[in-house]
Amino acid sequence: MDGVQERDGGEYAIEAAGLRKTFNGVAAVDGVSFSVRRGEVFGFLGPNGAGKTTTVRMLTGVIRPDGGSARILGHDIVRAPVRAKQGFGVVPETANAYADLTAGQNLMLVAGLYGLDRSKAERRAEALLSALGLFERQDDRVQGFSKGMKQRLILAMALLHEPDLLFLDEPTGGLDVQSTHLILSMLRDLNAAGTTIFLTTHNMDEANRLCDRVAIMRTGRIVALDAPERLKMAIERLHTVEVSFDGRVEAGALAALAGIVSADREGDRWVIATADVDAAVRALVGFAGAEGLRIVRLNTPAPTLDEAFLRLTEGTG
Amino acid sequence: MNPEHPFEQMRRALAITKKDIRIYYAKGPVVIFGLFMPLFLFLAFAVGNRGLSVPFLVSGLLAMTLFFTATAVSPVIQPWEAQARTLERLLAAPITMRTLVAGDMLASLVFTLLIAAVPVGIGCAAGAPPLHPLTLFAGIVLGAVCFSAFGLLLSTPPTNVPSNVMMLSSLVKFPLIFISGVFVPVEELPLWGQALAVCSPLTYFTDIARYALMDTHTFPVFADLAALAGFALLFGAVAMALHERTVGGRI
Numbered sequence: 001m002d003g004v005q006e007r008d009g010g011e012y013a014i015e016a017a018g019l020r021k022t023f024n025g026v027a028a029v030d031g032v033s034f035s036v037r038r039g040e041v042f043g044f045l046g047p048n049g050a051g052k053t054t055t056v057r058m059l060t061g062v063i064r065p066d067g068g069s070a071r072i073l074g075h076d077i078v079r080a081p082v083r084a085k086q087g088f089g090v091v092p093e094t095a096n097a098y099a100d101l102t103a104g105q106n107l108m109l110v111a112g113l114y115g116l117d118r119s120k121a122e123r124r125a126e127a128l129l130s131a132l133g134l135f136e137r138q139d140d141r142v143q144g145f146s147k148g149m150k151q152r153l154i155l156a157m158a159l160l161h162e163p164d165l166l167f168l169d170e171p172t173g174g175l176d177v178q179s180t181h182l183i184l185s186m187l188r189d190l191n192a193a194g195t196t197i198f199l200t201t202h203n204m205d206e207a208n209r210l211c212d213r214v215a216i217m218r219t220g221r222i223v224a225l226d227a228p229e230r231l232k233m234a235i236e237r238l239h240t241v242e243v244s245f246d247g248r249v250e251a252g253a254l255a256a257l258a259g260i261v262s263a264d265r266e267g268d269r270w271v272i273a274t275a276d277v278d279a280a281v282r283a284l285v286g287f288a289g290a291e292g293l294r295i296v297r298l299n300t301p302a303p304t305l306d307e308a309f310l311r312l313t314e315g316t317g
Numbered sequence: 318m319n320p321e322h323p324f325e326q327m328r329r330a331l332a333i334t335k336k337d338i339r340i341y342y343a344k345g346p347v348v349i350f351g352l353f354m355p356l357f358l359f360l361a362f363a364v365g366n367r368g369l370s371v372p373f374l375v376s377g378l379l380a381m382t383l384f385f386t387a388t389a390v391s392p393v394i395q396p397w398e399a400q401a402r403t404l405e406r407l408l409a410a411p412i413t414m415r416t417l418v419a420g421d422m423l424a425s426l427v428f429t430l431l432i433a434a435v436p437v438g439i440g441c442a443a444g445a446p447p448l449h450p451l452t453l454f455a456g457i458v459l460g461a462v463c464f465s466a467f468g469l470l471l472s473t474p475p476t477n478v479p480s481n482v483m484m485l486s487s488l489v490k491f492p493l494i495f496i497s498g499v500f501v502p503v504e505e506l507p508l509w510g511q512a513l514a515v516c517s518p519l520t521y522f523t524d525i526a527r528y529a530l531m532d533t534h535t536f537p538v539f540a541d542l543a544a545l546a547g548f549a550l551l552f553g554a555v556a557m558a559l560h561e562r563t564v565g566g567r568i
Contacts, residue, residue, distance in 0.1 A: 062408045063565050085411035086320045096402040100340045112332025113410040115318055115325050157406075 010074045013038045013165045013196040014059060018068035021054050028054045030220035031068065036198060038164070041191050043207040043228075044200040046217030047313050052200050053093070053169060055217070059198070060090050060167055073164055086114065088165040089158030093173060093200075095150035099143035103134055103153050106142060107160055114161040121160065128156040132182060148179030155183060159190070166190065169200045184210065204305040214305075218313045231308045241272040241280050242299040245288060257283040269297065326416045333407070333420025334427065341390050341397075342428040351389055351432045355381035362500055375440035376526035377499045379433065383460050384494070384519050386432045391425040391468030392486045395560070399477035399567040408568070414561045418469055422553065425465035433457050440530060449529045452538060456525030459545040463518050466552035473559035475566025498523045503535045518548040 014036035021029040029051040036042040046052045057063045059070050061081045070077045075084035097106045104125065111121030129135040132152040142150060151171065158166060168187070172180040187210065191197055201207050207214050208228045215225040224231055254263035254270060259279030264271045274280035277300055288295050319325060341347065359378045363369065398404035407417055437453070440446065447453045471486045494500075496510055497519035503511055514520045521541040528534040534541070 057405075057568070060409045062405055063568060080321075082321045082326075082411045082413060085409060090406070090409045092402065092405060094402045096406050098336065098340060098403055099401070101336070105339065109332055109336050110410075112335070113329055113407070113412060115320060115329060115411075 011037060012071075013040070013073055014042075014198060015071040016055075016059065016068070017070070019055060019058055019065050019070060020067035021051075021058060021063065022066050027220050029058065029065075032217070032220070032222055033068075034215055034222060034225055036196060038196050039191070039194055040212045041187075041197040041199060041210050043211035043214035044198065044217065045202070045204070045207055045214055045309055049219075050217040050313070051220040052217055056167055056169055056198075056200055060088070061085055086161075087163060088167060089161065089163040091151075091154050091158045091166070091168040091171050093169040095147065095154045097142045097150060097153050097157065100141065102139050102141055103129065103145075103156075104138040106153065106157060110157045110160050116161055124160055124162070125156070128159055131186065132156050146176075148175045151175055152179060152182065155186065163195065165196045165198065167198045167200075170202065171199070172201075172203065172206065204309055208305045216309060216312050223312050224308070228305050232305055239274055239277045239280075240301055241274060241277060241284070242269050242297070242301060243272060243284050244269040244296040244298075246294040246296050247291075249291070249293070254284075254287070257287055259283055320411045326413060327419075329410075329412045330416045330420035330423060333412075333417060334423040337390075337394060337421055337424030338427065341394060342424060347390060348432070351386040351428070352382065352435055354389075355385050355436075358494075370445075370531070371443050372440070372445040372530040373527070375436060375443065375445045376523065376530045378439070379436040379457075379526050379530075380460075380497070380499050380519060380523040381494065382436045383429060383433050383457065383522060384464050384490070387425050387429040387461055387464030388468040388471065388486065388490055390428070391421055391465055392471040392482050393479040394421050395472050395564075395567065396477050396479045396482050400479065404564075405568060408564065414564065415557045418553075418557045418560055422462075422465045422469055422556075425468055426461050429461040429465060430457065433461065445530055447529045448532050452525060453529035455542060456522055456529065456545070459542060459549060460518075460522035460525070463522075463545045463549035463552065466549050466556055467518065469556040470552045470559070473556060473563050475563035477567045493517050493519050496520075498527075498535065502527075518545060518552075521545050521548075 012035045016035070017033050019029055019032040020027065032051070032055055044052050044055070054063070058065045059072060059077065061077045061084065064078060072084040073087040077084045098109070101109065107125040108121065111118065111125070126135065129138050132155060134149060134152055134156065137145070137149065142153065145153065155171070171183055175183070184206070187197060199207070199210060211228060213225065213227050214231065215222050217223070249270070251263050251265060254260060254272065259274050259276045260283060261273045261275065272280055272284070281298065281300070284298070285295070355378060359374065359381060363374050395404060398407065437447065471489060472482055474482060474485065476482060496506070496513040497517045498514060499519070503514045503520060503524070506514060521536065521544040524534050524536050525538060525541045528538055
């Protein structure tokens with residue numbers, strides 16, 4: 001491990017330098033370096049097996065890195081793990097509350113693990129359970145909870161000690177709309193109040209809406225790190241034009257127009273791929289006039305984060 | 318609050334103890350198994366050896382109860398938790414591995430001390446009250462600490478499959494019963510058996526129980542107590558060090 005000096009303050013909530021982890025000779029994480037500023041919402045994206053979870057596990061002190069270093073809230077996660085862990089909360093992908101305990105008992109266990117004063121912890125638990133719609137179920141065993149309820153409880157457990165930094169691994173994966181809305185709304189409020197959020201997700205829309213910056217991982221390395229908008233604009237791509245007509249059109253007729261690379265039908269609209277938007281729009285307008293068709297809708301959408309993600313991670317599973 | 322302070326870590330170990338007792342120990346089947354397993358083993362032995370005195374039988378029953386109870390649940394807690402992903406939660410919490418192991422050990426200790434009262438009560442009811450109650454109490458406490466640490470040592474293989482640990486645990490625990498003077502006093506064992514008996518911590522607890530209930534013993538009592546304390550420290554320290562090294566293989 002590289003040596004790092006301890007400090008409590010600082011601009012960064014997370015500083016990872018050359019993190020490496022190998023399993024059975026295969027590098028799961030290969031020299032990952034990045035920093036997350038305090039108060040930032042940082043998205044961590046990548047396909048399955050890219051090394052996201054291994055990176056998060058190293059950052060949260062669950063597994064020890066084979067190389068490199070990480071400072072969390074100014075504390076080296078290997079040399080001062082207890083101090084580092086005291087300052088953050090974790091919401092893992094799999095809800096891991098104790099199924100044999102009640103919601104309230106799970107929260108009091110967390111209070112004990114973080115050394116919280118019992119009466120303060122009880123007040124905080126009550127407030128969190130109320131905010132997350134679980135107050136009425138606080139005396140029920142977790143084994144009877146739905147997936148959404150378990151995930152909301154996990155969030156409450158992660159927030160009980162009022163952490164400065166919150167790690168979330170796919171917090172809304174497979175959840176119902178109500179739970180997803182509740183969790184995302186709470187994350188926005190937390191961030192507005194100053195909590196740094198490190199979000200691992202497959203949901204590009206979620207990352208796009210929540211994150212100040214995103215890092216995209218591929219085969220153990222970070223292949224891109226920037227603000228979502230800049231990432232979207234940075235990728236080289238064919239542009240897209242979406243068009244709808246009030247009559248029937250053959251795909252071959254559109255694809256044969258000047259400047260159009262391909263034309264695919266999606267419902268009642270055509271998605272046109274082109275290297276030159278201006279030429280494509282002119283050709284489409286000319287085509288409509290010549291065929292006696294009305295253009296119902298014409299749109300030139302901006303590139304999406306999904307496209308950036310796919311382009312940067314193509315060739316991986 | 319300094320989260321690294323030993324007192325603070327001890328408080329956090331108590332939270333783990335409370336959780337363990339609620340989830341793993343305060344269950345009817347666990348209590349029944351902790352009592353019935355040694356009782357039936359010993360009844361089988363007693364029926365086949367009818368000339369044995371009540372204090373001899375009760376001291377053996379106490380030794381087996383203490384040993385089996387302390388090592389019944391503690392070896393499988395971490396594999397269970399790894400499988401349920403709750404171990405990951407504990408590893409991300411501001412506690413050290415020593416705190417985690419100490420919490421598990423303390424839960425086993427509390428449970429074992431409570432269960433140990435049952436064979437002592439049976440002895441009193443059957444006309445074999447302790448002749449040296451303070452020595453017996455000290456022996457039970459040290460024995461419970463020692464065997465709980467031994468249980469934690471048995472759970473160090475890096476697996477998240479509880480049955481793997483159970484199998485290993487049985488392979489180690491049952492032979493120990495036969496070389497520790499529970500069924501046959503150590504001095505009546507063959508020479509190789511006596512050599513093995515010296516290496517077993519259960520031998521020293523059985524000797525204390527015999528002394529407390531029958532006023533006979535193979536080793537000096539202070540040597541028995543010192544041996545139990547030594548084994549407890551050794552098992553506890555090795556268990557903590559090995560868990561630190563092998564936990565990565567469970568996750």
